[in-house]
Amino acid sequence: MMIEDVDAPGVPAGFEAALDLVRSLWAERRPEGVPDRLVAWAMMVESVDRLAALHGPSATAALLDRLGRAVLDTPPGASPGSLQ
DSSP states (O other), X not given: OOOTTSSSSSSXXXXXXXXXXXXXXXXXXXXXXXXXXXXXXXXXXXXXXXHHHHHOHHHXXXXXXXXXXXXXXXXXXXXXXXXX
C-alpha cells in the first residue's frame, strides 16, 4: 500500500472512506468527449499539487519515487487498485 508517509501506523483512519470517495467520483459520468486518460492526468496533477502543498516538495517527490517503483513492479494486467 502506498501510504507510508502517513503519520499513523498502518492504514490511517478515514483512508478507506477517502478511497471510496475517489473511486465513486471516478465512476461518475463525465461529459462526453473527455477521455479517461485526460481525467486520470488531471487527477494526478491536482493530487501532486495538493500533496506538495500539504507535505512539502521533498516528501512529495519521495512518495512519487516510491510510487514509480511500485508501478514498475506491478504485473501487467493487474486490476485497478493493485497499488494499494
